[in-house]
Amino acid sequence: MIIIGGAGFIGSAFVREVNRRGIKPVVIDLLTYAGRMENLIGTNHDFVRADIRSEEIHNILKEKESASNVVVNFAAETHVDRSIYKPQDFVTTNVIGVVNLLEAARKYDFNYVHISTDEVYGEECGDEDSPLKPSSPYSASKASADLFVKAYVRTYGIKAIIIRPSNNYGPRQFPEKLIPKVIIRTLMGEYVPIYGDGRAERDWIYVEDTARIIYDILEMAEWRGEVYNIPGGQRYSVLDVVKMIGEVMGREVKIKFVSDRPGHDRRYCMITKLKYEVTPLREGLRRTVEWYLNNRWWWEPLIKDKFFVEDEPWKVKVSK
Ligand SMILES: NC(=O)c1ccc[n+]([C@@H]2O[C@H](COP(=O)([O-])OP(=O)(O)OC[C@H]3O[C@@H](n4cnc5c(N)ncnc54)[C@H](O)[C@@H]3O)[C@@H](O)[C@H]2O)c1
Structure with a gap:
């Protein structure tokens, strides 16, 4: 398994989760201000420093992907205040970077897991089929990426899913x-x-719950562009x-x-088709x-x- 953005808050919790399940993943991360090797202390992984916006990421994915055929992407600019301060970074990473990964999925045929957010539904309570009504530059960039994932599934037949967690909290959050x-x-x-x-x-949802639920989703995914909401229900x-x-x-x-x-x-509010318990x-x-x-x-x-x-x-x- 390849985990992109695995040195960040949720990504590093997911690395711990897959280790618990006996998997040693490849972690790819640019290590921006939010990504830190300290977050991966005590985990078992191979690490490659790379940018999802780069051409180089194609070669890395080609070389490493044969190990598992699943690429989970947590990499993003994630702070709403920063998106108000400087929206351009959110477009290049969260939209153009994701399209770059989708191009790689087209070429190398891996299963792509796109991590999105409840913020794409705006203030309305969304189920997995609800329209997207983002408000901030951050949520607009995330919603744009979700639409590109859907477009690539429909147009090129890539294998992908979209997962939308709600507000996470827990250890190692910036x-x-x-x-x-x-x-x-x-x-x-x-x-x-x-x-x-x-x-x-x-x-609110505890980050270890999110990591566990994402792994469970991977085991039942059909890879046809389906969406899975992960609200904390709190x-x-x-x-x-x-x-x-x-x-x-x-x-x-x-x-x-x-x-x-x-x-x-x-407010943010989501309904889900999944069943699970949370902390x-x-x-x-x-x-x-x-x-x-x-x-x-x-x-x-x-x-x-x-x-x-x-x-x-x-x-x-x-x-x-
Ligand atoms: N934290 C939340 O409450 C929350 C809720 C819902 C969805 N999400 C989504 O989950 C994902 C992870 O969020 P997080 O809170 O762990 O974020 P984070 O900011 O802690 O980590 C983001 C990671 O992505 C890496 N990264 C950023 N730009 C990159 C690039 N161009 N190339 C490669 N790596 C890059 C950073 O170095 C960092 O390790 C994001 O997609 C976010 O939108 C987060």
């Missing part, structure tokens, strides 16, 4: 994202900036989650309300807090990042 930001800033004794009224609702507002983190940590979380993220979706949010948060408490070495070098430090990071002037 501190720019809500849950690690709340935990780390509270450990540092700092306030946490909350966008708008804090009542935007997300559907919809809570940002403020509710922040409160729960404070309870789990046994500390007061200091909140500062700041202006809302432009175009902010009020209750409070238990998942307990494990997550414990991991960040025990792994300061992992996050301490990252806290200068402007998407962690700034209250309204999308307002920071774009550097050329």
Whole structure:
């Protein structure tokens, strides 16, 4: 199996999952700010550093693909605030990079697993057949890629599936994202900036559940472009989650309300055709807090990042 973007947050959890199932995957990753070899410590894999936008990735896939014939792609620019700040990077990686991988799938005939997101449905509750109504540059880039996957299945007959998880949380998530930001800033004794009224609702799923469910989907996929939603089924507002983190940590979380993220979706919500169990949010948060408490070495070098430090990071002037 080849896991692209395997040095990121969900990708590295998936590497651990396939190791548990006795598989040693090939991990391909560019190692952007979000991808770190530290995330793969203790896993069994072969590593190749490469960019999904490059021509070189075709040769790597050709050479390595014979090992398994399944290529799972987690690689993406993933932070909505960054997409508001600089959308072009999201188009080149999340759209053009994916089309480049689809071209490779056309040539080398592997089974392509595309990891998408619940954000493509916009604020409406989507089942697997619902129309896509993305709001942010991030979700627009992800929705575009999904449409290209479908177009390649229909036009060229490539073998592919699309998987749409909801908001993931757990160990090794980059501190720019809500849950690690709340935990780390509270450990540092700092306030946490909350966008708008804090009542935007997300559907939360523990990352190890996502990794397990993705693997189970691979075993039953028909490879005809079908879509699988993976909601956590636990919809809570940002403020509710922040409160729960404070309870789990046994500390007061200091909140500062700041202006809302432009175009902010009020909620995400998905329905799925799959059946599975997930970790209750409070238990998942307990494990997550414990991991960040025990792994300061992992996050301490990252806290200068402007998407962690700034209250309204999308307002920071774009550097050329
Ligand atoms: N985190 C979530 O809550 C969530 C929810 C739903 C869907 N998703 C999707 O799941 C996937 C993984 O998300 P994540 O949170 O683990 O992301 P992440 O930002 O932690 O990791 C992304 C990985 O992709 C790599 N990458 C980026 N650009 C690349 C390129 N051009 N070539 C090769 N590698 C590149 C990075 O180095 C990094 O390792 C993404 O497709 C994301 O859209 C994430």
